[in-house]
Amino acid sequence: MSKRSKTFAPVVATANDLATGTVVFRTPDGRWSADLATAEIATTPAEADALRLRADADVAADRVVDLALVPVVRDGAFVRPTALRELIRASGPTITLPTDAPRIGRAARPTP
Amino acid sequence: MYRYDEFDRAFVHERVAEFRDQVGRRLSGELTEDQFKPLRLMNGVYLQLHAYMLRIAIPYGTLSSRQLRQLAAIARDHDRGYGHFTTRQNLQFNWIALKDVPDILEKLAAVEMHAIQTSGNCIRNVTADHFAGAAADEIADPRPYAEILRQWSSLHPEFTFLPRKFKIAVTGSPHDRAAIQTHDIGLQLTRDATGALGFVVYVGGGQGRTPMVARKIRDFLPERDLLAYCTAILRVYNLEGRRDNKYKARIKILVHESGEAAFREAVEAEFAALRDEALDLPTPERDRIATYFAPPPFAALPERSVVFERAIAADPDFARFASRNAHPHKVPGYAIVTVSLKPVGGPPGDATATQMEAVADIAAHYAFDEIRVSHEQNLVLPHVRRDDLPAVFAALRQAGLATPNAGLVTDIISCPGLDYCALATARSIPVAERISERFADLDRQHEIGDIKIKISGCINACGHHHVGHIGILGLERKGEEFYQITLGGSGDETCTIGEIVGPGFSSRRIVDAVETVIDTYLALRTSPRENFLAAYRRLGEAPFREALYAAAE
Ligand code: HEM
Ligand code: SF4
Numbered sequence: 001m002s003k004r005s006k007t008f009a010p011v012v013a014t015a016n017d018l019a020t021g022t023v024v025f026r027t028p029d030g031r032w033s034a035d036l037a038t039a040e041i042a043t044t045p046a047e048a049d050a051l052r053l054r055a056d057a058d059v060a061a062d063r064v065v066d067l068a069l070v071p072v073v074r075d076g077a078f079v080r081p082t083a084l085r086e087l088i089r090a091s092g093p094t095i096t097l098p099t100d101a102p103r104i105g106r107a108a109r110p111t112p
Numbered sequence: 113m114y115r116y117d118e119f120d121r122a123f124v125h126e127r128v129a130e131f132r133d134q135v136g137r138r139l140s141g142e143l144t145e146d147q148f149k150p151l152r153l154m155n156g157v158y159l160q161l162h163a164y165m166l167r168i169a170i171p172y173g174t175l176s177s178r179q180l181r182q183l184a185a186i187a188r189d190h191d192r193g194y195g196h197f198t199t200r201q202n203l204q205f206n207w208i209a210l211k212d213v214p215d216i217l218e219k220l221a222a223v224e225m226h227a228i229q230t231s232g233n234c235i236r237n238v239t240a241d242h243f244a245g246a247a248a249d250e251i252a253d254p255r256p257y258a259e260i261l262r263q264w265s266s267l268h269p270e271f272t273f274l275p276r277k278f279k280i281a282v283t284g285s286p287h288d289r290a291a292i293q294t295h296d297i298g299l300q301l302t303r304d305a306t307g308a309l310g311f312v313v314y315v316g317g318g319q320g321r322t323p324m325v326a327r328k329i330r331d332f333l334p335e336r337d338l339l340a341y342c343t344a345i346l347r348v349y350n351l352e353g354r355r356d357n358k359y360k361a362r363i364k365i366l367v368h369e370s371g372e373a374a375f376r377e378a379v380e381a382e383f384a385a386l387r388d389e390a391l392d393l394p395t396p397e398r399d400r401i402a403t404y405f406a407p408p409p410f411a412a413l414p415e416r417s418v419v420f421e422r423a424i425a426a427d428p429d430f431a432r433f434a435s436r437n438a439h440p441h442k443v444p445g446y447a448i449v450t451v452s453l454k455p456v457g458g459p460p461g462d463a464t465a466t467q468m469e470a471v472a473d474i475a476a477h478y479a480f481d482e483i484r485v486s487h488e489q490n491l492v493l494p495h496v497r498r499d500d501l502p503a504v505f506a507a508l509r510q511a512g513l514a515t516p517n518a519g520l521v522t523d524i525i526s527c528p529g530l531d532y533c534a535l536a537t538a539r540s541i542p543v544a545e546r547i548s549e550r551f552a553d554l555d556r557q558h559e560i561g562d563i564k565i566k567i568s569g570c571i572n573a574c575g576h577h578h579v580g581h582i583g584i585l586g587l588e589r590k591g592e593e594f595y596q597i598t599l600g601g602s603g604d605e606t607c608t609i610g611e612i613v614g615p616g617f618s619s620r621r622i623v624d625a626v627e628t629v630i631d632t633y634l635a636l637r638t639s640p641r642e643n644f645l646a647a648y649r650r651l652g653e654a655p656f657r658e659a660l661y662a663a664a665e
Binding site: 016018019020021022023059061062065066082083084085088089092093094095097098099100 | 138210536
């Protein structure tokens with residue numbers, strides 16, 4: 001993950017909301033948002049450490065669970081996680097979800 | 113079917129109340145995640161990629177219409193309108209909020225269901241042949257024994273903290289549809305020379321990273337000794353099973369490391385000691401439980417159904433459906449119907465709330481209110497009059513559930529994989545969907561005939577890939593998904609672990625590779641009567657390997 005090396009990759013803090021399980025990202029103003037675009041991006045190892053400390057405090061305060069710092073890359077105007085697993089966490093399953101009604105919400109997004 | 117008695121009911125309700133309190137204390141911060149996690153797992157609540165996942169036990173895969181309707185209601189009210197039927201005859205909801213779980217468990221309790229022992233190192237949901245009580249080749253209904261095992265193993269104080277999880281499967285037929293030889297204990301009902309009922313006992317099967325076919329440790333166990341013998345097996349395992357290494361903790365490793373003979377001896381010694389402890393299964397108790405599984409009031413019908421035969425002649429779609437999805441029943445004039453949850457291009461095993469309700473209605477109307485969940489991730493209507501098959505077909509078609517592909521190349525088992533599962537190394541559902549799209553043509557599917565493709569998204573093998581005729585294992589290398597193919601596996605009475613044919617394939621190439629394997633089979637089979645597995649067993653892997661890798665070499 002945020003291994004110390006010359007090729008430090010920018011990271012965001014992600015977790016699941018305690019009460020709902022929703023995938024969330026920590027924002028610069030200390031909220032946890034389902035929208036990766038609003039996440040605070042740590043671009044240096046020092047920033048990553050500081051982000052980790054703040055996020056840890058939120059875990060300790062029982063706001064979120066299963067915290068991780070995950071590398072992200074800039075993709076044009078967008079930011080996306082480097083790893084497929086995190087991409088799927090951020091944007092939902094890559095398949096069309098079975099449904100009776102017209103599709104809504106995250107599931108309706110185009111597959112990456 | 114089995115009905116909760118006062119004890120069961122009180123107990124399940126107590127557990128719901130207890131968990132409601134625990135969830136409340138977690139949400140208020142009184143309990144830490146470390147304290148809470150084991151508690152939620154004991155109630156079937158996992159944290160997956162996108163949300164909490166709730167795993168609900170469907171004991172021996174038997175459901176009533178009322179229960180299935182309640183599952184549909186939960187899907188609609190608390191999930192995203194669908195659920196996933198798994199290879200362990202469980203139902204998983206993928207989008208559950210923790211704060212809703214106590215209410216959901218309450219709703220389940222109202223229809224005599226729960227999620228207890230669907231996780232953890234205990235005896236898990238006991239599975240059984242999904243054709244139980246209906247199959248033409250059945251010696252006896254396995255469900256009374258599965259129910260007896262369920263009651264015995266529920267919250268068994270001695271077996272709540274085993275070295276690792278423990279899975280038991282029971283079949284009542286010589287043709288094994290419950291994959292008993294891939295379970296920690298597999299039981300097959302049989303009769304001895306005097307006609308008395310008993311079990312062939314298999315121990316130490318399993319999949320995961322060290323797949324093993326179970327060993328037969330008893331040719332005949334009288335039925336009254338069922339609990340004593342299972343207790344003996346579990347005692348030996350509980351004492352001698354490894355607790356130092358999670359990957360070596362299953363009973364299969366113990367059987368393997370101590371050797372079949374020594375293991376059998378240890379079990380028999382324990383059993384001999386136990387026999388005096390009055391752990392036998394008294395006939396009245398067995399009979400009491402069996403009454404819950406008494407056959408429904410079948411009508412006396414002729415073997416042949418004119419309505420059915422006319423429909424076959426008149427409607428080729430129905431004929432195709434009947435040829436694959438209707439199966440011989442033990443009672444004349446009846447059939448078993450497989451309700452395929454494998455639409456072309458759709459996720460295997462998923463059903464929407466509306467579909468669940470449709471099946472519940474059809475079962476209530478045409479099938480004595482009974483539904484089964486198969487380990488092949490389909491639903492089953494066990495008792496349908498042959499006269500009613502055309503109507504059932506029409507009703508299923510309305511609900512998008514009449515795919516005529518039971519046992520064919522598009523009837524694929526797939527675990528949730530990286531689209532949902534926190535442990536996955538690669539996606540599995542999209543691969544299943546693409547394979548079913550490639551082979552969508554029904555004429556081609558029917559020409560290929562019986563074949564089982566099974567896909568797992570990591571080495572845990574929840575998708576049974578080790579015992580797929582064609583098994584596909586999703587792995588990851590340098591951030592890319594790739595897929596390893598195994599051939600020749602089988603989960604039936606000729607249980608075999610498939611062989612890895614060679615290097616894996618990229619996500620882009622895996623469907624072509626499967627097609628190559630199937631084309632090779634079609635070219636080499638002696639006749640359409642020689643199915644894929646038989647041809648593979650005759651030919652070995654060489655021609656398949658050659659076809660798959662010749663181009664690359
Ligand atoms: C929450 C998602 C899941 C998790 C965390 C999970 C975890 C695991 C693990 C760790 C194993 C390996 C056990 C071992 O080798 O000792 C395993 C095996 C297995 N799981 Fe799952 N699983 C999940 C979902 C499923 C689903 C959806 C199914 C059914 C489709 C399933 C059915 C099985 C089966 C049949 C096995 C292999 C049999 C055995 O040897 O135990 N699991 N699972
Ligand atoms: S096989 Fe692996 S990826 Fe698939 S459900 Fe099991 S643990 Fe998850």
